[in-house]
Amino acid sequence: MLAPAIVLSAAWGGLALWYRLPLAGVFKSLAVAAFVVSALAALFVVRRLRRPALWVYLVAFAGVLLWWSTLRPSQTRVWADDVARHLHAQVDGDRVRLDNVRNFDWRSDDDYTPRWERREYDLARLQSADLVLSYWMGPAIAHTLVSFGFEDGRKLVFSVEIRKERGEQFSTLGGFFREFETTLVAADERDILRVRSNVRNEDVYLYRLRLPKAALRSLFLGYVAEAGELERQPSFYNTLTSNCTTIVFDLMRQIAPGLPLDYRLLLSGYLAEYAYDQDGLMPGYDYRTLHDRGRVTDRARAAGESSAFSELIREGVPGVAADQVRAR
Structure with missing residues (x-):
C-alpha cells in the first residue's frame, strides 16, 4: 500500500x-x-x-x-524586458490612471523597441470586452487574454503571464514547481496581440463577451486589483491553479457566482466553447460561426503595423461592427 x-x-x-x-x-x-x-x-x-x-x-x-x-517569490530578479515593470494603477471614481502600459514595437522576439506608457481611461466610456485565445501548442492549449474597448476606439489588453528572468524560457512542467513568478501585463493590442500572431506565429481567435456595463466595470477593476496585489506581494505562477485562464474564471465568478467548474478551464484551448455554453458570448450565432469568424490571425498579419490594427482584425467578428461605427 x-x-x-x-x-x-x-x-x-x-x-x-x-x-x-x-x-x-x-x-x-x-x-x-x-x-x-x-x-x-x-x-x-x-x-x-x-x-x-x-x-x-x-x-x-x-x-x-x-x-x-522556504521558497519565496521575488520582485528583484533580472527580468526580461517585456515583463520588467509592474502595472501600477490609481482609481478615482470613473477615472483610472495606469502606469507601465506596455506598447512595444516588435520586429522579432529578440528585436524590439521597448515603450512603457502612462494612460488614462474613463470607465463610464467602457463599452466592450473581448476574449482572446492565442494557440501556441495544439488545439487544447491557448494563452488567454481579455481586451477592453472604450467608446473612443481605444483598446487595452490584460494578460496574466510568467515573469521571465532574462534569457529564461517557459516550461509547462516547470510551472508546476515554482519556477516562475506571475505578472499581470496591460498592453496595447498592436503590441500584445500582434507579437503573438505576426512574430511568434500563433493562431489567434477573438470573441465578443456578452457582459452588461456593470459587469464590464467589475471585470476591469478586478484586473486592476489583481495588478495591485502582485505589485505589493509577488506570487508564484502555477500551470494548473494560478495561470492566464484561472484568473479570468476567478474574476468572472465574482460577477456570476454560479459559474461551474469544467475541464475546459484546464484545457484553455476550449475556453471559448465553455463561455458559449454559459451564454457568455455574443448571442444570435452558433458556436461554429463565432469560432470561424473570430479567427483574426490572417487579418492581423495583413494589418501589420497599421494604426488601424484593432479595427482591421475585427472585421467580420460578430458583435463589433456597431462599436467601430460609434468610435469613428
Whole structure:
C-alpha cells in the first residue's frame, strides 16, 4: 500500500529538486539521484532492510518538504524586458490612471523597441470586452487574454503571464514547481496581440463577451486589483491553479457566482466553447460561426503595423461592427 505513495512522492520531490534546487548541473543531478535512490531502496531492498530504507526515504522526503517551504517569490530578479515593470494603477471614481502600459514595437522576439506608457481611461466610456485565445501548442492549449474597448476606439489588453528572468524560457512542467513568478501585463493590442500572431506565429481567435456595463466595470477593476496585489506581494505562477485562464474564471465568478467548474478551464484551448455554453458570448450565432469568424490571425498579419490594427482584425467578428461605427 505504501508503494504508490512512495512513487508519487518521489516523482514530485525529484522534479521539485531538479527545477528549483540552486546548484550547478552536476551537483543538482547528484542530489536528485540520491533522493531517487533512497525511494528505490525503500521499494526494492530485501525485506529485513526495508524498514530502515523506508525511514531513510521518509527523512529525505521530509527534508525536501522543509526546503520547499522556504521558497519565496521575488520582485528583484533580472527580468526580461517585456515583463520588467509592474502595472501600477490609481482609481478615482470613473477615472483610472495606469502606469507601465506596455506598447512595444516588435520586429522579432529578440528585436524590439521597448515603450512603457502612462494612460488614462474613463470607465463610464467602457463599452466592450473581448476574449482572446492565442494557440501556441495544439488545439487544447491557448494563452488567454481579455481586451477592453472604450467608446473612443481605444483598446487595452490584460494578460496574466510568467515573469521571465532574462534569457529564461517557459516550461509547462516547470510551472508546476515554482519556477516562475506571475505578472499581470496591460498592453496595447498592436503590441500584445500582434507579437503573438505576426512574430511568434500563433493562431489567434477573438470573441465578443456578452457582459452588461456593470459587469464590464467589475471585470476591469478586478484586473486592476489583481495588478495591485502582485505589485505589493509577488506570487508564484502555477500551470494548473494560478495561470492566464484561472484568473479570468476567478474574476468572472465574482460577477456570476454560479459559474461551474469544467475541464475546459484546464484545457484553455476550449475556453471559448465553455463561455458559449454559459451564454457568455455574443448571442444570435452558433458556436461554429463565432469560432470561424473570430479567427483574426490572417487579418492581423495583413494589418501589420497599421494604426488601424484593432479595427482591421475585427472585421467580420460578430458583435463589433456597431462599436467601430460609434468610435469613428
